[in-house]
Amino acid sequence: MRLVRLTLFVSLLGLACAPLPATQPAPTATPLPDFTLLDVNPASATSGQQVGPGTLRGKVSGWYFTHTG
DSSP states (O other): OOOHHHHHHHHHHHHHHHHHOOSSSSOOOOOOOOOEEEEEOSTTTTTSEEEOTTTTTSSSSOOOOOOOO
16 A cells, blocks of 8 residues: 555656746736826835836835725
8 A cells, every 4th residue: 555655646646846838938028108197106116106117216116006095
């Protein structure tokens, strides 16, 4: 029974490590359109200023857009 479990584990491990077939070409990087938004976070260093991708070039940033109301 132990040999069966080991064989099954090795088989599944081999399937999990097998490379996936390439079905689509890798996406190409496209530049982000330049825009600015008013920073309304009072705790931010740029509070009250217009900020956008151009002002944060070279820094890691995340953008989250939401709609309320």
